[in-house]
Amino acid sequence: METQLKQAQKMESIGTLAGGIAHDFNNIMAIILGNTELALDDVPKWNSAHSSLEEIKKASLRAKNIVKQLLSFSRKTDQKLQPIQITSVIKDALKFLRSTIPTTINIHRDIQTTEETILADPTQINQIIMNLCINASQAMEQTGGDLNVTVAKVILDNNSAKDYPDLKSGDHVKIMISDTGPGIDPEIIGQIFDPYFTTKEVSKGSGMGLSIVHGIVKSHSGTIAVDSSQGKGTKFIIFFPLATEKPMVEAQTIHDIPRGNETILFVDDELSITKMVQRMFERLGYKVETTTTPRDALERFSLNPDNFDLVITDMTMPQMTGVKLAKKLMDIREDIPIIVCAGHSTLVNEEKAKELSLAAYIMKPIDMQETAQTIRKVLDKK
Numbered sequence: 001m002e003t004q005l006k007q008a009q010k011m012e013s014i015g016t017l018a019g020g021i022a023h024d025f026n027n028i029m030a031i032i033l034g035n036t037e038l039a040l041d042d043v044p045k046w047n048s049a050h051s052s053l054e055e056i057k058k059a060s061l062r063a064k065n066i067v068k069q070l071l072s073f074s075r076k077t078d079q080k081l082q083p084i085q086i087t088s089v090i091k092d093a094l095k096f097l098r099s100t101i102p103t104t105i106n107i108h109r110d111i112q113t114t115e116e117t118i119l120a121d122p123t124q125i126n127q128i129i130m131n132l133c134i135n136a137s138q139a140m141e142q143t144g145g146d147l148n149v150t151v152a153k154v155i156l157d158n159n160s161a162k163d164y165p166d167l168k169s170g171d172h173v174k175i176m177i178s179d180t181g182p183g184i185d186p187e188i189i190g191q192i193f194d195p196y197f198t199t200k201e202v203s204k205g206s207g208m209g210l211s212i213v214h215g216i217v218k219s220h221s222g223t224i225a226v227d228s229s230q231g232k233g234t235k236f237i238i239f240f241p242l243a244t245e246k247p248m249v250e251a252q253t254i255h256d257i258p259r260g261n262e263t264i265l266f267v268d269d270e271l272s273i274t275k276m277v278q279r280m281f282e283r284l285g286y287k288v289e290t291t292t293t294p295r296d297a298l299e300r301f302s303l304n305p306d307n308f309d310l311v312i313t314d315m316t317m318p319q320m321t322g323v324k325l326a327k328k329l330m331d332i333r334e335d336i337p338i339i340v341c342a343g344h345s346t347l348v349n350e351e352k353a354k355e356l357s358l359a360a361y362i363m364k365p366i367d368m369q370e371t372a373q374t375i376r377k378v379l380d381k382k
Contacts, residue, residue, distance in 0.1 A: 022067050026343030027270055029067070030365035033060040034276040037368045041283065064365055065092075065123065080350075081220075083117045083245035086125060086173055087151055093129040094149060101137045104144030112152040116173055119243040124216045131213055132177045132236050139181030139234065150176040153242070164239065167223040171242040178235035184228040192226065257369050258376040262309035263287040267297040267325065268341075269317040277312075277366065284372055293318075294325040305333040310359075310379060315342035326358060337378050341366060 036057045043050045094109060101107065129149075136147050154174045161167045184192065193214040217224040221241055228234040264286050268274050274290040281288045289308075291297045294317055301308060311329055315322040326338045337359035353361040359378040362371060 022343060024343065025067055026064075026364040027273065029060055029063055030343070031270070031272045031276060033057065033064070033365045033367065034273075034280055036060060038276070038279055038283070060365070062092075064367075065126065080121050081119050082122070083243050083247045084120050084122050084125070085114070085247055086116065086118050086120065086175075086240065087111050087114050089122050089125045090129055090149065090151060090175070093126050093133070097130065097133050097137075101133070101147070102141060102144070105137050105140050106146050108146060108148045110148070110150040110152075112150070113173065116153050117243045117246060118173055118220070118240045119245065120220050120240065124220075128213050128216055128238070129175075129177070135210075136177060136179035136181065136234070139179055143181075145180035145233075148176070148178045150174075150178075154239075156239075164223045164225055164237075166218075167239055168241070172239045173242060175238040175240075176235055177238075178233060180233045183230040183232055184226070184234055185230065189226065189228055193224075257284060257372045259285040259372070260376060260379060261285050261287070262379055263289070263307060264375070265297060265301060265308045265311045266290045266313075267294060267311070267317070267322070268292065268314040270314075273314075273366075280366075280368055280371075286375075294320045294322075297325060298328055301329055301336075302332055305329075305336065308336065309382070310337050310339065310375065312339045312341060312362075312375075315340050323356060323358075326356065330357065335382075337382065339374065339378060 036053055040050065040053045040057065043053060090111070091109075094107060098107060133147060133149070140147070152174050154172050156167065156169050156172055158169050161169045192210050194211060214224055217238055217240075223239045225237045226234065227237065264281055266274060266277050266281070266288060267290070268277070269292050271292055274292055278288045278290050289300065291300065294313070297311075297313070301311070311326070313322040313325055317325075320328075322340045322342070326340065329336055329338060339360045339362060340353060340358055341362040341364055343364040350361045353359075359381075360374050362374060
């Protein structure tokens with residue numbers, strides 16, 4: 001019980017630290033990513049600067065995903081299932097791992113499928129791959145060895161599915177992550193998915209814990225199993241059911257993104273963000289008013305509440321939070337749709353946003369395509 005309490009307190013401390021870092025970092029990334037997207041629209045593709053801007057955008061999106069992973073580790077994010085090509089997520093994770101895993105460990109990948117789609121949260125899938133691979137590499141750090149990652153499409157009949165608990169027959173993606181380390185002691189292999197169980201030294205940390213990996217797999221209607229032989233290594237096997245939906249295709253230019261002509265009031269205490277967002281929304285055809293203070297937003301809205309079709313507000317600001325501002329605005333005009341965006345906040349998420357009658361919740365850094373689609377979805381409901 002004492003060990004569990006210490007672990008819980010440690011995770012709470014990590015969560016608080018992660019949240020603070022995420023808030024500031026996402027505000028910075030919002031400015032970088034937003035202005036990069038605007039610049040990409042200004043610079044013709046034949047210009048060498050265009051490819052440089054594309055690289056900045058790619059790096060910004062990677063940074064965005066790293067923050068999501070940080071928050072996922074501290075369990076401060078909501079699961080958001082969407083159709084994804086799982087092989088793309090795995091390839092990205094392996095690229096990142098190559099720079100962090102010792103060169104004495106060889107990474108072998110055998111990806112036999114590329115187009116298959118599963119319904120998943122890409123950040124959590126990335127987290128599963130990262131943690132299982134890091135666990136495997138730590139098991140081999142003294143001796144070196146081979147880390148093998150295999151991905152294949154499999155069709156399971158009823159007999160095959162019986163070999164794994166809770167696994168249904170049908171089309172699946174099968175992921176195998178194996179190492180050539182010392183293996184797991186047979187006496188403890190039955191406990192490795194238990195909460196707070198770890199065999200790592202204090203200095204090595206406890207990762208996210210195999211119990212959390214197990215929980216994420218289960219929440220995706222998947223199954224995870226382990227096979228280990230002492231002196232030969234360990235293999236983790238994961239099955240995810242295939243989805244029929246296809247991943248969303250990213251818009252190639254600003255002209256492919258949903259547009260409108262409504263009036264939006266945008267509130268954020270970062271002046272650089274308000275300037276960037278105003279340019280972004282105006283390019284999409286909207287009329288935009290911006291302010292850096294909630295009190296000014298409230299005053300402007302009070303003078304002419306019917307002048308605005310939508311309000312988008314930051315969550316964490318001086319004077320009052322975005323949720324408190326939203327309540328005051330809805331007291332003036334009950335039907336005004338309000339979107340709250342945040343770098344990180346424990347006070348609001350998608351579920352709480354619905355409870356508070358908010359139209360939507362957006363996580364910073366603001367992505368032009370995602371934000372434009374959310375705005376259009378909210379306004380089209382009116």
